[in-house]
Amino acid sequence: MSLSTSLANALSGLTAVSRRAEVVSSNVSNALTEGYARRELLLSAQSLGGNGAGVRIDGVTRVVDRVLLADRRLADADAVNAALRTDFLSRIEGLIGAPGDAGSLADRIASLEATLIQAASRPDSQARLQEVVDAARGLAGHLNTLTDAVQQARMDADDSIANQVETLNLTLEQIDRLNTEILAQRSSGRDATALMDERQRLIDRVAGIVPVREVARDHDQIALFTTGGAILLEGNPAKIGFSPVGVVTADMTLASGALSGLTINGMPVPSTDGGVLGGGTLGAALAVRDELAPSVQSQLDALTRDLIERFESPSVDASLAPGQPGLFTDAGAALDPTLEVGLAGRMRLNALTDPAQGGALWRLRAGLGAAGPGDVGDAALLTALSHALSASRVPSSGAFIGAGRSASGLAADVLSGVASARQQAESRQSFSVARQGALTELHLGDGVDTDAEMQALLLVEQAYSANARVIQAIDDLIQQLIGL
Known part of the structure; x- marks a missing residue:
């Protein structure tokens, strides 16, 4: 040499x-x-x-271990999806309140029943009649508050969907530009690994919103597909479409067209958590808006309908005229079973019994349709109202088993349903977080x-x-x- x-x-x-x-x-x-x-x-x-x-x-x-990276991204998406579901259900469960907690739904029903019993023992007492009015108003107000919270959660979810779609579109465009820049760098013989790192960070961001699979292409290019089969990036980035609404009410649904679904390049796609764009934070927001919150609202409406029906029967208050509402009303009117959606938000105390609304307390004793105060010692109606609240009856609607129950029992069923859903969500979240942690640790081991x-x-x-x-x-x- x-x-x-x-x-x-x-x-x-x-x-x-x-x-x-x-x-x-x-x-x-x-x-x-x-x-x-x-x-x-x-x-x-x-x-x-x-x-x-x-x-x-x-x-x-x-x-980079691409298989491990892909699994970790899927675990990340599943963990945040489960966390958002759990947060919503936990919040609603807390607002309903546990039996025995002051101000809970069960406590307010029990309070109304107790004040009716006390008023029946002294039907001539204006103070005790006023306590009945206050308890009834508090119960109606609590159901109104729960409805407001449920619909606010739907509005927040709708806003979140819009923000996530905007972020998704922007990030896909950035990944597409990085693909082009990486190709240019490679073609000129320069190091493009820093650009690949940035692309990986952007893909991780997309994977939190929508679970994706990264597929390698020639010349260090990549394509992105959702686990549901949608193409997000293959040559050109997909354009996700969504139109948010300003206000969400209980009667607004995706099926009715009042709420927007998702589109990909102008084509409508299934807009559910199990759809082609489900599984991440976007799917969780869709689930809250279109599945979880409406389900809770349906149970609250069924409970409210049951409460209204208990007091508007002529067998309870013989003074009621046909079509006249009882102690509770649908925004001042009698119950219309065809307009049950959102009923919990419209439930009101009958103004005839409320002095603050121009009513009179004696109507709780004499009857809502009575012409005069009647006998101040007559406790029959107050006793009947108390019995109506505690009587066992089969609910007219709602996802309850077909068995009779008292108003308190029905409220317990509503809470039980939400708590059960929350426990299932927490169980899924625990598994997802554990899987995410294990995969993250393995991924970091390759660092x-x-x-x-x-x-x-x-x-x-x-x-x-x-x-x-x-x-x-x-x-x-x-x-x-x-x-x-």
């Missing part, structure tokens, strides 16, 4: 170890950078005329190990020193030849 060949070999070695030192330095400095993938320098033997001609730098590659990088740096130093000594030896030989 000639001196010039040896010198060229040593110089190529110095270049390679210098580049490797840069790679190691980048790994160590970005050990805690989110989305950063460990780099490795690719080297191969270089030959010239069948003889060794040093080392060639083939490029820098990112070390930068600073101890290993320091060891690699020692090898780089030794290789550099060896190549430098070869160059020094060649220089000494040349100097000796020149001096001959």
